[in-house]
Amino acid sequence: MKIKRYPFLIFMLFICMLLFGCWSKKELRDLALIIAVGIDKKDGKYISTFQVVNPGNVAGATQRGGGSTGLPVALYTSTGDTLVEASRKASKQISRIPYYAHTNLVVVGEELAKEGIQQIFDVVERNPQFRPTANIVIARKQTAKQLLSVLTPVDKIPANQMIKTLELTEMMWGENVGTRLREVIESFSLAGKEVIMSSFHVDGNRKHSDDQENVRTMEPTARLRASELAIFKRGKLVGWIGKEDARGVLWILDKIKQTVVTVDWKEEKEALSYKVVRAKTKVTAQLRNGKPIIFVTVATEGDIGETFVAIDFTDPKQIVALEKVMQQEIKAEIEKAVHVAQKKKSDIFGFGEVVHRTYPKEWKKMKKMWNDKYFPKLDVQVKVESFIRRTGLRTRSYIQ
Template sequence: MTIKRWCLFLVVLLIHITILSGCWSKNELTDLAFVIAVGLDKTEDGKYVETFQVVNPGNVAGATQRGGGSGGIPVTLYTATGDNLVEASRKGSKKISRLVYYAHTNLVVIGEELAKEGIMDVFDAIERNPQFRTTATVVVARKQTAEELLSVLTPIDKIPASQIIKTLQMTEKIWGENLDVHAGEIIEALSLTGKEVVMSSFRLEGNKNTGKQQKNVQSIEPYAKLHADELAVFKKGKLIGWISGEDARGVLWVLNKIRQTALSVDWEQKKEAVVYKVMRAKTKVIAQMNKGTPVISVFIEAEGDVGETLVPFDLTNPTQIAKLEEKIEKEIQKEVQKAIQRVQQEKSDIFGFGEVIHRSYPDEWKQMKKTWNERYFPRLQVKVKVDAFVRRTGLRNKSYLK
């Protein structure tokens, strides 16, 4: 090769070094503030308050190595105020020394006051930002601001946001009164006319001031504790009501979100005497038209075991089991019917029945769409049919009770 070609070759190589390294807008790990949870509130003069729960990486890793608790605090809380979310987020840089980085944000907490005022406009920024994931869980802070809910240290899962998400997922899975709702699902519900938003709430109990301190996780019973609370019902993006207890579980039955739960039925004059553990459940919702009025049918299939009996009960007898199955079916049906009536009072179609009708009867839906929540949904006829199966009875068949 001639010298000229060698020079050219070197120049090309040098260009490649600059291009291929791809460090145009690099961010070192030590320059990022990993926001694990975002809290949203509104001030009295209508500004947004954004709360960031930022992971303190050194302390998280240290805490697990040393067996917990002895190091610093795993997360730090910052707040920033602005006319909108982007402004608040950017203004946060006045307090945080690192770039606020949202790619690991798994939780969005909405303060109750903001929820009542309306969440319609807060999701645009979340959806638009390429860092933010729409798979982040969203909850409402019950009876407090999002900032208060996020400012508590938790003992078992060191990072409070993880504690909230994991609690929510676990209770949804084995008890079924709470819902793990993603931002994407909320945005979808906000955009559809035949479906309204429903999500879980979380509550902070105990001493809020001590909850912020390391002391909270050094006590056998934390001074302040987080727990999953009622379901928040929204209408057109505004929080309008709460659903709790068995009604909440009824809502989950309809939404096909029940995976496991336990329910008890009366047996021979004794109240709540036999406990049925649901291990698998499936719900189907179908719309039909009956002389111009829509009818919704909810089909529920549940499979499970007997978990506990408080009366002498011969579980070796298949006819007894069949009788029990019938009772369970009635119990579930009652629970679901009650929940539907309760939601119909709120006049907000959180079940998405309107969408089911839209999908099966698009022409008829066009007439109903505008007044769906006001006129049709509260008076909607809903049929509930349940098939329950008792598969096994655990390690014993008959009870020791005689």
């Protein structure tokens, strides 16, 4: 009898050990999946806004063809001296545990960005739930809360809509760029690189942006739109850069994947569009008389997209002439971007890091004064090589 009982007891003990795995179990229905976090600051306190996914309504919307009753997301706001405090305090309103593993987007209000964003990233790094791959955007002329309280029609979850818009426009047009949290944190430690972030803006009437009415109309009254790039300097927003200038920044950063460059041809203004299919940028540094010079070399390859003037594309000489015009246009964009950044005294291109890598010894002297002394007067030589490979389905245009 005695011999038989012991193995059974040990067996029972082992079964108990398996239960350790359930120590801090959390049921899915007890979690509040936070898809986006908005951060503002008012009177020295952080205001966190949480966009929480309402799973039932997201699934329902696709099944019932969009006519579901509830909203796909809910918004909660909470204040605290620190972000962790604000997050915990949110439990007063949310019935579920805030869960950050699916947070893909962090929105920072413009006011806070001007004040400085360095503080807000510590918790993001420290917390094991948070993902460093999350994107960060600035709410242009708005608070983060206002930006997060806009319902969107096609992609039901507004945060996803913003991220996908950002990805798409970066790929197709190239005036905006997605910035990951990790890149921001990394830039804080690099003396020769400042960070840029895309901003979003609410177009139209903001009054009923968070109402279901907003997505019932064909053209929503309030719409989210990617806007200028925010220039940061040591964690503080110092200026904006938009339109072609913003694209100039992306050219230098080698982030342009595809875009369209429109150029003048002879007397005709904005007459011809060039679709860039591939682009590659190289940035190198040289020291001359102890002063750094930066060389930016851009190579692009693409097709003719559209023309308003009569050009004979069968003639290679014309193509070469056109390529020259393209090069001038892209070069001008890049030079303008450099000019804007130099005026703001913020090395958003990472030229300093290029110098650091090539001349580590000399860099040590320049390091401290880089943004304020060296970068604004930096000699930047831009060289662009554009190639037009194909002209589409037609050679000459019917326009004569």
